[in-house]
Amino acid sequence: MPLPICYLNGTYQPLAEARISPLDRAFLFADAVYEVLPIYGSRPFRLREHLDRLNRSLAGIRMSAPLSHADWAEICRDLISRNAAVDAYLYLQITRGAELGRNHAWPEGLKPTLFAYVSASEPLPPSFMDQGVAAVTAADTRWARRDIKSTALLANILLKKLAADAGAFETIMLENGELTEGSSTTVHVIRDGVIYTPPNGHHILPGTTRDVVGELAARLQLRSESRRVTESELRTADEIWLAFATRGVLPVTQLDGAAIGNGKPGPLFERISAAFADYTRELAGTPAL
Ligand SMILES: Cc1ncc(COP(=O)(O)O)c(C=O)c1O
Structure with a gap:
């Protein structure tokens, strides 16, 4: 089950109230990359490896990394503590951002959308x-x-x-x-x-x-x-x-x-x-x- 507080574009807010534009290229084109990493005992597992892969995915779609590993580590720590997450997973996504034209070939200089939330891990059957x-x-x-x-x-x-x-x-x-x-x-x-x-x-x-x-x-x-x-x-x-x-x-x-x-x-x-x-x-x- 998703836990209540998410991160969206620099702020922490209730997931139920988080909003993005329908013109976001993730919505229109799936123009986005993501990561999912486990949290065991309130500690992210293999964070560096997931963030390294995130940066390779970004390079693969010709985006530069909007945040450093240290920035993501801080967001991860904040989401864990704000949600009191123990055994959970963190989902994070970077989209190319929203623009008016629905251009297949994207214009340069868009502001990426950054989103992350944590979800409690349900026990396995x-x-x-x-x-x-x-x-x-x-x-x-x-x-x-x-x-x-x-x-x-x-x-x-x-x-x-x-x-x-x-x-x-x-x-x-x-x-x-x-x-x-x-x-x-x-x-x-x-x-x-x-x-x-x-x-x-x-x-x-x-x-x-x-x-x-x-x-x-x-x-x-x-x-x-x-x-x-x-x-x-x-x-x-x-x-x-x-x-x-x-x-x-x-x-x-x-x-x-x-x-x-x-x-x-x-x-x-x-x-x-x-x-x-x-x-x-x-x-x-x-x-x-
Ligand atoms: C297509 C695909 N292959 C492999 C994996 C396993 O990757 P990881 O061990 O990093 O979760 C995933 C994870 O979601 C996946 O979607």
Whole structure:
């Protein structure tokens, strides 16, 4: 559930009263980028990495960063304290701003719209971790710059709805016989004790949680490799994991109705998930940046 106080263009105000222009280019063209980052125990998780990706997304749409990392850290701290947020996530968005002309080629010098709010994290249904979740597959119908975290998410939401229609949690996308990613998650495929995830590039979003998984795997002395994954490797995986900022790592135990492994979360999932929980506790009380 969204918490009551948001940040909009330099001021803190009730989210219920926050207003932007209908001529904002985010409304007209989805001309905007965003980030979502978790807050554990009132502390933002991987703030620097999210802000680095935000700046790369801005550069990808030819915008310069309107705020520094330190400015965002302050906004994040203020939103957490004004809303007494404990376990939550922060959403932030930068749009190119409003203009009268509805020009496809934007005029220079627009004033960006800056928006951020926090939402309390609802507890996960315990079955998600104990039993795993179901996923379906579909062709990846998105544009060619999926590394830009843009609010132009129409393809992603249509794809996610396919999962919801099938009573599943996620849609895992395939392109030219290979795995790309989930509609809002990075996908890891575990085979013979090795964790595989497709290499970063323009065709997927460089997930922040994926990097955490890589670091934790190294700590646990598990082998992980970034390489292309074929559809048949996905379908015959021992384990499949979804990684995403708001929930960490979740096991997929059914794909298009077929069991993955023995249909239960696998042994490596149990280890990575415990390491993830330990890591968030380790960070408690340390500086956010
Ligand atoms: C398309 C897509 N891929 C991957 C991810 C995972 O990224 P992160 O771990 O930074 O949340 C997301 C997150 O929303 C996403 O939308």
